[in-house]
Amino acid sequence: MKKLPVGIQSFEKIRTDNFYYVDKTPFVKKLVDEGGGYFFLSRPRRFGKSLFLDTLRQAFLGKRELFQGLFLENNWDWSKKYPVVYISFGSGVIRSLDELVETFFSILRRHADEYQISYQEKLPNKRFEELILRLNEKHNQKVVVLIDEYDKPILDNIHRPELAAEIREELKNFYSVLKDADPYLKFCFLIGVTKFSKVSIFSGLNNLKDITIHPAYATICGYTQEEFENTFADRLEGIDLSEVPRWYNGYSWLGEPVYNPFDILLFLDSREFRPYWFETGTPTFLIKLLLARKLNVAKLEKLEVGDELLESFDVDRIYPETVLFQTGYLTIKGTRRRGSLTKYILGFPNLEVRTSFNNFLLNTFSDLPTKEEHYDRIYEALEEGRPEELEEVFKVIFAGIPHDWFRKTGLEEYEGFYASVFYAYFCGLGLDVRVEEATNQGRLDMAVLFEGRCYLFEFKVVEDEPEGKALLQLKEKRYYEKYQEKCEKIWLIGVEFSKRERNIVSFKVEEVSISLS
Numbered sequence: 001m002k003k004l005p006v007g008i009q010s011f012e013k014i015r016t017d018n019f020y021y022v023d024k025t026p027f028v029k030k031l032v033d034e035g036g037g038y039f040f041l042s043r044p045r046r047f048g049k050s051l052f053l054d055t056l057r058q059a060f061l062g063k064r065e066l067f068q069g070l071f072l073e074n075n076w077d078w079s080k081k082y083p084v085v086y087i088s089f090g091s092g093v094i095r096s097l098d099e100l101v102e103t104f105f106s107i108l109r110r111h112a113d114e115y116q117i118s119y120q121e122k123l124p125n126k127r128f129e130e131l132i133l134r135l136n137e138k139h140n141q142k143v144v145v146l147i148d149e150y151d152k153p154i155l156d157n158i159h160r161p162e163l164a165a166e167i168r169e170e171l172k173n174f175y176s177v178l179k180d181a182d183p184y185l186k187f188c189f190l191i192g193v194t195k196f197s198k199v200s201i202f203s204g205l206n207n208l209k210d211i212t213i214h215p216a217y218a219t220i221c222g223y224t225q226e227e228f229e230n231t232f233a234d235r236l237e238g239i240d241l242s243e244v245p246r247w248y249n250g251y252s253w254l255g256e257p258v259y260n261p262f263d264i265l266l267f268l269d270s271r272e273f274r275p276y277w278f279e280t281g282t283p284t285f286l287i288k289l290l291l292a293r294k295l296n297v298a299k300l301e302k303l304e305v306g307d308e309l310l311e312s313f314d315v316d317r318i319y320p321e322t323v324l325f326q327t328g329y330l331t332i333k334g335t336r337r338r339g340s341l342t343k344y345i346l347g348f349p350n351l352e353v354r355t356s357f358n359n360f361l362l363n364t365f366s367d368l369p370t371k372e373e374h375y376d377r378i379y380e381a382l383e384e385g386r387p388e389e390l391e392e393v394f395k396v397i398f399a400g401i402p403h404d405w406f407r408k409t410g411l412e413e414y415e416g417f418y419a420s421v422f423y424a425y426f427c428g429l430g431l432d433v434r435v436e437e438a439t440n441q442g443r444l445d446m447a448v449l450f451e452g453r454c455y456l457f458e459f460k461v462v463e464d465e466p467e468g469k470a471l472l473q474l475k476e477k478r479y480y481e482k483y484q485e486k487c488e489k490i491w492l493i494g495v496e497f498s499k500r501e502r503n504i505v506s507f508k509v510e511e512v513s514i515s516l517s
Contacts, residue, residue: 001234006265009050011058015066022227022261024052025072027220028059031189038178038188038205041220042195042212044251044328046262046277048221049191050090053148056189057084060144082186083135085111088148093156097166100153104128104174129177132184142186145178150201151192154315159285164315172201179205194313194326213310213332218255225249228259235268247273250349252332260328263352278356283329287364289320296416297361298423298435298446300330303346310344321346329357351430358424365401365421379429382450387491391507394495397421398503415461418497419445422457441477454487456480460496466506470494480512 005019014021031039043049058066062081067073087107094100104124108131112119117134121127135143153171157164178188188208195212202208211217219227225245229236248263266276290297305321313322324330324346331349335342348354362371374393381389398421423446426433432449446457456479458470471494474480480490489511496506 004265004269006262006269009054011051011054012063012066014051020231021070022223022231023070024048024055024220025059025067025070026075027052027217028056028072029075030216031056032187034209036207036209037185038208039190040195040202040208040210040212041189041191041217042193042210042326043191043221044260044326045193046260046280047251047328048261050088050148052221053086053146053189053191056187057086057144057146060084060187080141082141082144083115083139084144084146085131085135086146086148089152090149094153094167095156096163097170100167100170103153125174125177128174129181132177132181136184143181143184144186145188147175147188147190149192150175150190151194151196154196155193158315158318161315168196168201168315175202175205182207194323196313213253215253215255218253219258221261222251222258223261223264224256224258228264232264232268239271243273245350247351250331251328252349254332254335257331257349275352275356277328278352278360281327283327283357283360284364286320286323286327286329287361289318289323291417293320294416295320297358297420298416298433300324300357301347301433301435302333303330304343305346306341306343310346329353354427355430358427361420361424362428374425375429378425382431382448382453382455385453385489385491387455387493388507388509390493391504394422394425394507395504397425398497401502415459415497418461418495419457419459422446422459422495437482439477439479439482441479444474444477444479444482447483449483449486452488454480454483454490455493456483456490457493457495460494462496462498462505464498464500464505466496466498468494468496468506468508470496470506471508471510475510 002018002020005014005021008014008019013019041049059072059076060082061084062078064073064076064078067076089103094103101124105127108119108124108127111131115135115138117131117138119127119130121130132143132145150171153167154164157167178185190208195210196202211220223231228244229241244267245259248259248267250257251260252258260277262280263277267273303321305325310322310325313326321330329348330346332344333347334345336345337343348357374397377393378390381387381393398418423433423435426448434447434449436443436445437447444456445459448455448457456474458474460467460470471492474492474494480492483490492510492512494506494508495504497503498505
């Protein structure tokens with residue numbers, strides 16, 4: 001049985017030390033055959049980006065022995081070898097502009113040692129340009145430039161906007177070398193987590209082709225279901241192959257959905273369903289951004305955005321929807337056309353991200369040592385068909401949220417905040433939660449489907465005293481009619497929150513007779 005390549009980014013190590021490898025080399029040939037020579041790819045962290053970049057490096061260096069038995073072995077011109085400039089910002093954390101500049105120099109010194117050249121220029125961007133020219137001259141061959149984690153120095157400081165902006169400008173100056181070096185370049189590939197606008201980072205690189213959401217490259221990183229089952233066939237005995245995709249598959253970039261390799265490799269190692277990928281990162285900055293922008297977390301189930309929001313990221317204008325997609329917490333669930341515009345429907349990719357993100361959201365609100373107890377009481381109330389018991393549980397939950405959260409954000413007037421807390425608890429339990437489902441009378445705020453029972457929620461924020469409008473709207477709009485064929489029992493639950501009390505002031509429950517028409 002082969003070894004699982006958890007966290008290994010070296011193509012050479014994987015190919016020489018008996019590790020599993022999912023053959024992504026067809027994409028190497030496809031990129032080169034495509035022409036143009038300048039490519040950009042954005043994918044979330046721990047998605048195999050660095051491994052693919054190293055695969056490209058070994059191919060251009062002519063290491064045919066590493067590709068035995070793979071697609072590229074017989075589909076590549078191994079008679080040609082190219083000098084490769086490989087730049088990675090993946091290791092360590094850049095905490096200042098000085099550290100970034102020293103990192104530039106360190107990378108350039110390593111290349112000078114490797115290729116036995118010396119520099120005359122003093123500035124890092126000029127040395128970068130000099131490196132390309134000298135390699136071209138020395139080897140009488142065009143140069144390949146591969147840049148890994150091009151955006152990490154910025155993301156390391158995203159919580160410090162002024163420093164992040166300074167680092168962005170320094171990177172822009174460094175990358176601008178690629179424009180004038182075009183006559184000496186064979187191929188250029190940049191990868192990272194986020195996609196910055198061409199104006200802000202890649203000024204002048206008009207020929208840079210973004211393949212992030214190109215359907216033909218949707219599976220360039222990650223494992224498809226077929227790749228997973230074929231490559232790891234000898235490890236799948238006794239594994240529920242219907243449960244694995246529910247937990248870990250579902251990342252999509254307008255093509256076949258894929259698994260995050262990090263998740264799959266750790267799952268195969270332990271054979272336990274756990275949020276492996278989610279546990280490696282803490283989206284604190286994202287949660288705070290969501291609350292600051294008053295984005296209803298419940299709407300993340302089915303969020304609709306346009307091209308400009310899906311792809312645009314910059315220090316000066318950070319949209320939570322953009323960051324959620326680019327960092328992998330949301331993925332593309334579908335598209336629809338609006339005239340000449342394409343709208344993208346985003347949602348959580350799988351159970352791991354959905355439950356873990358909402359659990360983290362709850363932990364961010366406050367330190368809730370009784371959260372597990374709340375989960376138990378909520379689950380029992382839904383399981384036993386006693387939704388009226390949810391009122392007391394959620395009153396305790398809202399009472400436990402520090403007033404500081406409201407003071408800083410004005411959340412007491414924000415209906416979406418209260419709905420988000422309900423939603424986060426239901427999702428944290430892994431329940432079937434549906435938000436803003438369309439009916440012929442309008443959109444229902446939230447539905448929770450649980451073992452043949454349907455709990456339909458409408459939320460309202462009132463000035464002080466309850467008004468009874470939430471339950472009234474549920475009844476008048478007859479939202480329950482959509483669920484009569486799906487559910488053995490249906491409950492309408494109207495919840496009203498007071499701006500002053502910052503808590504529930506009305507929790508009305510009414511069971512619907514299925515015989516109603």
